[in-house]
Amino acid sequence: DAGITQSPRYKITETGRQVTLMCHQTWSHSYMFWYRQDLGHGLRLIYYSAAADITDKGEVPDGYVVSRSKTENFPLTLESATRSQTSVYFCASSESSGQGQDGYTFGSGTRLTVV
Amino acid sequence: QKEVEQNSGPLSVPEGAIASLNCTYSDRGSQSFFWYRQYSGKSPELIMSIYSNGDKEDGRFTAQLNKASQYVSLLIRDSQPSDSATYLCAERGNNRLAFGKGNQVVVIP
Numbered sequence: 587d588a589g590i591t592q593s594p595r596y597k598i599t600e601t602g603r604q605v606t607l608m609c610h611q612t613w614s615h616s617y618m619f620w621y622r623q624d625l626g627h628g629l630r631l632i633y634y635s636a637a638a639d640i641t642d643k644g645e646v647p648d649g650y651v652v653s654r655s656k657t658e659n660f661p662l663t664l665e666s667a668t669r670s671q672t673s674v675y676f677c678a679s680s681e682s683s684g685q686g687q688d689g690y691t692f693g694s695g696t697r698l699t700v701v
Numbered sequence: 702q703k704e705v706e707q708n709s710g711p712l713s714v715p716e717g718a719i720a721s722l723n724c725t726y727s728d729r730g731s732q733s734f735f736w737y738r739q740y741s742g743k744s745p746e747l748i749m750s751i752y753s754n755g756d757k758e759d760g761r762f763t764a765q766l767n768k769a770s771q772y773v774s775l776l777i778r779d780s781q782p783s784d785s786a787t788y789l790c791a792e793r794g795n796n797r798l799a800f801g802k803g804n805q806v807v808v809i810p
Contacts, residue, residue, distance in 0.1 A: 617796065628802035629745070629789065636796060644797065676744055689735045689747040689791075690798055 589613075592677050592693035599700055605664045607696045609677030617680040618660040619690065620644075620652065622673040629676070635660055667700045674698075704728075707790050707801035716810050720777040724790030724801055727771070733793040734773045736764060738786045739803065745789055749775065780808045 590611040599605045609618065620632040621644075631644030633652040641652050649671060651663045664671055674697050678690035704727040714720045726734070733752050737745035751757045751764040751773065763776040773792075777784055785808045790801040 619797065621800075626802070629800040631797055631799070634797055689737070689750055689793075692744040692746070695744050 590677060590679050590691055590693040592675075592696050594696060595694065597696060597698050599667050599698070601668060601700055602666050605667050605698065607662045607664075607675055607677075607698070609660045609662070609693060611658055611660075611677075611679045613679065613681070613691075614657055615679035615681050616657070617682075618654065619678045619680070620650075620660070620662045621676045621678065622646065622671075623676060623695075624673050632662065632675075664698075667698075669700050672698060672700045705790055705792055705799050705801040707804050709804050711805040711807060713807045713809055714780050716780060716782060716808055718780050720780050720784065720806050720808070722775045722777075722788050722790075722804050722806070724773045724775075725771055726773070726792045728792065728794060729768075729771060731792040731794050734764070734766060735791040735793065735798065736762075736773075736775045737789040737791060737800075738784075739789060740786045777806070780806075782808045782810055784808050 593608045616637050619634040621629045623629050630646050632650050635641045635654045638657050654660050674695050676695045677693040680690045682688045706725045736749040738748050739745040749764040751766045757764045761778045765774040787803040787805045789803045791798040
């Protein structure tokens with residue numbers, strides 16, 4: 587199916603475990619992003635990528651690792667999950683860079699609970 | 702750090718009325734602005750983008766941008782119960798979007 591897909595939709599994990607959230611897009615968009623959404627904080631950027639093998643930190647990168655070996659995939663790894671990382675995680679993609687009027691298209695989200 | 706502020710609390714409007722949402726931003730150099738709608742438990746979806754000063758209309762939605770005063774607004778005319786959602790304002794700079802915390806709109810039938 588065309589679009590941007592995230593998996594899993596729901597995940598419960600224990601403190602200290604490594605968790606990887608997957609994101610896949612079929613448009614060959616150059617830019618991909620990971621946000622987390624928490625009550626009282628809104629959407630906050632974790633990491634983003636301008637192209638394969640190019641990634642950069644966002645507002646709240648600590649405790650997360652990303653990679654982008656292929657244009658269509660942008661996995662997010664929590665190296666050692668903490669309860670503060672309980673959140674809803676959204677992946678997004680965008681065709682262009684710079685100051686254009688292209689917004690982002692978001693995936694359906696992953697609801698992660700760390701116990 | 703860029704900031705996008707949406708300070709209004711939940712907005713309740715009667716069906717058929719106009720809902721008005723406001724957003725201010727701190728970076729005077731910001732060029733592109735977006736409004737997203739997010740239903741409860743769903744992902745944000747883009748409803749409007751605006752780049753130039755003035756108004757931009759799309760169906761029942763009108764976005765307004767005032768760069769001198771650094772605010773963006775969204776008007777929803779003839780509000781419908783299906784418009785009940787959280788509306789997120791965002792600005793684009795340095796290849797990324799910065800979002801406000803959102804405003805909840807409740808349309809009362």
